[in-house]
Amino acid sequence: MSGAPEAAVRDLIYRAALLLDAERFKDWLALCAEDFTYRIQTYSPEIRKQMTWLQHDMPGLRTMIEMLPRHNTDHGQLSRHVSVYAIALEDGGKEASATSSFICHRTMLDGINAHLDAGETQLFLVGKYHDRFRLADGRPLFRDRTVFLDTRRLDKGSHYPI
Amino acid sequence: MTADLTSYGNEALPFVDSRIYSESSIFEEELQKIWKKVWLATVHESELAQPLDYRTLTLAREPVIIVRGSDNQIRAFLNVCPHRGNLIVRKPAGSLGVAEPSGNANHMTCMFHAWQYDSLGRCVDIPRQKQGYQDRLDKSQVRLTALPCEVAHGGFVWVSLDPAVMPLADFIGDAFGFMREELESEPLDIFHYHKAFIRSNYKLWHDTNSEFYHDYMHYFNRATSMMQKGYFDRHYTTFANGHCTVGSMEVKYDAYQGAGDRPLSFPGMPRNGWKMVDLFPGTTYNIRGSSLRVDTMTPIGPDLVMIEFRGIGLKRDTEEERARRIADHNTIWGPFGRNLHEDLLGITGQGVSMRPGTAPRRVLHGRRENLSIHDEIGMRHYYSEWARRVGRSPADPLGEGMAAE
Numbered sequence A: 001m002s003g004a005p006e007a008a009v010r011d012l013i014y015r016a017a018l019l020l021d022a023e024r025f026k027d028w029l030a031l032c033a034e035d036f037t038y039r040i041q042t043y044s045p046e047i048r049k050q051m052t053w054l055q056h057d058m059p060g061l062r063t064m065i066e067m068l069p070r071h072n073t074d075h076g077q078l079s080r081h082v083s084v085y086a087i088a089l090e091d092g093g094k095e096a097s098a099t100s101s102f103i104c105h106r107t108m109l110d111g112i113n114a115h116l117d118a119g120e121t122q123l124f125l126v127g128k129y130h131d132r133f134r135l136a137d138g139r140p141l142f143r144d145r146t147v148f149l150d151t152r153r154l155d156k157g158s159h160y161p162i
Numbered sequence B: 001m002t003a004d005l006t007s008y009g010n011e012a013l014p015f016v017d018s019r020i021y022s023e024s025s026i027f028e029e030e031l032q033k034i035w036k037k038v039w040l041a042t043v044h045e046s047e048l049a050q051p052l053d054y055r056t057l058t059l060a061r062e063p064v065i066i067v068r069g070s071d072n073q074i075r076a077f078l079n080v081c082p083h084r085g086n087l088i089v090r091k092p093a094g095s096l097g098v099a100e101p102s103g104n105a106n107h108m109t110c111m112f113h114a115w116q117y118d119s120l121g122r123c124v125d126i127p128r129q130k131q132g133y134q135d136r137l138d139k140s141q142v143r144l145t146a147l148p149c150e151v152a153h154g155g156f157v158w159v160s161l162d163p164a165v166m167p168l169a170d171f172i173g174d175a176f177g178f179m180r181e182e183l184e185s186e187p188l189d190i191f192h193y194h195k196a197f198i199r200s201n202y203k204l205w206h207d208t209n210s211e212f213y214h215d216y217m218h219y220f221n222r223a224t225s226m227m228q229k230g231y232f233d234r235h236y237t238t239f240a241n242g243h244c245t246v247g248s249m250e251v252k253y254d255a256y257q258g259a260g261d262r263p264l265s266f267p268g269m270p271r272n273g274w275k276m277v278d279l280f281p282g283t284t285y286n287i288r289g290s291s292l293r294v295d296t297m298t299p300i301g302p303d304l305v306m307i308e309f310r311g312i313g314l315k316r317d318t319e320e321e322r323a324r325r326i327a328d329h330n331t332i333w334g335p336f337g338r339n340l341h342e343d344l345l346g347i348t349g350q351g352v353s354m355r356p357g358t359a360p361r362r363v364l365h366g367r368r369e370n371l372s373i374h375d376e377i378g379m380r381h382y383y384s385e386w387a388r389r390v391g392r393s394p395a396d397p398l399g400e401g402m403a404a405e
Helices: A004-021 A025-029 A058-070 B024-035 B129-133 B168-172 B177-184 B202-210 B213-217 B219-226 B319-332 B338-353 B377-390
Strands: A032-044 A049-057 A077-090 A095-107 A121-136 A139-149 B015-017 B040-044 B053-059 B062-068 B074-078 B093-095 B123-125 B149-152 B156-159 B188-198 B236-239 B243-246 B274-279 B283-288 B291-301 B304-314 B362-364
Touching (some): A004 A095, A025 A032, A025 A058, B024 B291, B024 B377, B040 B053, B040 B062, B040 B291, B188 B319, B202 B338, B213 B219, B213 B338
Antiparallel strands (some): A077 A095, A121 A139, B040 B156, B053 B062, B243 B274
């Protein structure tokens, strides 16, 4: 039976998903420690190598988010469905790690043919979150997130953190 | 009326008819007259680093396997069993050194009836050969269909489906001349691979890679290049067989918030330089400072293309250098990068407006700026070669006398 720190970690992962879904990226970053690092990775059976497709520290994420309005995108709405599978407390409860499974759907607005496709929801990504946390006074903050994708065919791709 | 096949119909304002991007009959003709006839860049040799490593792919609908043989030579074969025409090797990549449920290690085994082939394409086992074929067929008479195959131009494996294809050196000519030092000074190594299926015609992706006027779509390129000194000094050079190159400039990466100087480079490459080679019918080499991106295409239908993107660095990279190259590459070129997403949105939109069955339209290829960066000579040169090979005018592909309006 999980205790309060585990529940707080689980709650944080779910709150992060809701904020990302709402594209409230600055609020999402407020859940992260200042030394937070973020990366999207996958393994390619074609070249038989693990690949990093995006990697940022906190300043890099802030800049990436600030620059989003300057870039063209398809305005698809991403919806993350997360299941937290495992949480482990470490270092006497000062640290924690968690593994979660996620599915990310994209509900189309434009990007293909809005008249035909707007409103259609497509399966965009399947993968796992591997998160690390720092806990202070029972309050966890994200210290590191690796988004490890099973999906490798992203077609048009995305400008948004997953 | 006989169309001038190399003419754009209106020399004052060249255009193509949108049906070259949408007609099924034209697409089928392209497969036969272009894609089955020319040299195609496929995988990088570093994807087959060890003897018995293989990669499978599809060229103009034909299943192909590329194998580094036990003698360390890379070869290409049709990945089709001569027995009953089944696909032989099904995984995208691997080593023949691993035994399969139906066959032995070191062999390509058709799981259907367990015919086995060695890494040189020779048949080495036909189960119950004597009982079934008596003296009418011997495994020594059976081998996989070998395809013309060369490793060249930065370690890429070039393959043709045409046994009578012209020599690769003649097909390429001097198109890689200004990138030779970057590509040939030392071994290269792949660090990135991903693919995209886009509902659009393959030529529209090559068009995008062959013109820079669309830099208006990319804030990153406007800030780091178009607004910087030297951008309009970049020039196109055309080469025989439909290829072209775009000259370099010094990109000001730090003009984009969050991006920085790219101190890493390739041998011979100017710091923060940017060189491109566009090769007929659908390959692009693009070096931006620290990373080489190579696009290859697999046309699926008139309105569907698979584009494969590879990121390449130097084999001798330290771990730190490789991480830097990957970060630079991903800033604009990864699936979460700034530019690639925008470029793919661009041709997706063209795919919507030029889907099969839409009315013929004129698509302008008419910018002339003394062959400088916003000139559309790259596209016009491509379609001259296209016209020569398919025997159709790009402006009047169905011989109707310039029907597109």
